[in-house]
Amino acid sequence: MSETTAWNNGQPPDIVWQIAGSAHPSLFCDTPVEILRSQMDVNYWGAAYLAHTTLKAWTQPAPQKGDSNVPLSNSPRQLIMTSSVAAVLGAAGYAPYSPAKAAMRSLADTLHSEVILYNGSRRSKDASVRAQAPARDISVHLIMPGTITSPGLENENKTKHAVTKLLEQGDVVQTEDEVASAAVKGLEKGGFIVATQFIAGLLRAGALGGSARNNWFVDTIMAWVVSIVWLIIGPDMDAKVFNYGKKYGTKNVVEGAK
Secondary structure, eight states: OHHHHHHTTTOOOSEEEEOOOOOOOOOGGGSOHHHHHHHHIIIIIHHHHHHHHHHHHHTSBOOOOTTOOOOOOSSOEEEEEEOOGGGGOOOTTOTTTHHHHHHHHHHHHHHHHHHHHHHHHTTOSOHHHHTTSBSSOEEEEEEEOOEEESHHHHHHHHHOOHHHHHHTTTOOEEEHHHHHHHHHHHHHTTOSEEESSHHHHHHHHHTOTTSOOSOHHHHHHHHHHHHHHHHHHHHHHHHHHHHHHHHHTTOOOOTTOO
């Protein structure tokens, strides 16, 4: 952040987009504890450290000129974190990965609330309060993609259990460019949690809880829809896992093997 600020003529970047992450899918009991910890380090702590450094830079008091109001900008600084639909979908084989992405989603929820404190301080009628306010409004966003065709996916498939691949049959797969395009479109519309494809969007709406809504009406309708649809999908996923275990046990059977 210090290097970027220096390169940018002393101004911190207006947009910080956290993307780094990795998945090591495998059955929980088969995963070394070291892998469980490293998955949290990369996916959650990597995002948390970057968010902490970024917000520390953005929330510094703006330069003041006497008692004049802090100029209000129509363009907030944006912190964007990249989670996964796995954050709201528990699927066999993703125990090393999903909890870290869910923790990131919880962090985004909390930061969404906290930055409002700073945004409010910029609009105070009290000059002493405005003197503590940052130069720009701040917004926090979370991207929630599904399966992406990438070298990362190729690495995941090296450790992915066959039962996980079974559950993923029929999933919508997007290219990196498709995910990027959908994410930017959602951000341009002002979305807080942005899903990059329809099924991920349904799961997002069904698991919103206390998260900020992108659109109160649409998100409520989608939450109703997914509650009904999941009456079919949920038992179907459980049945696939159960029947796999009944036939093969916990063995990682290669597709097509007898």
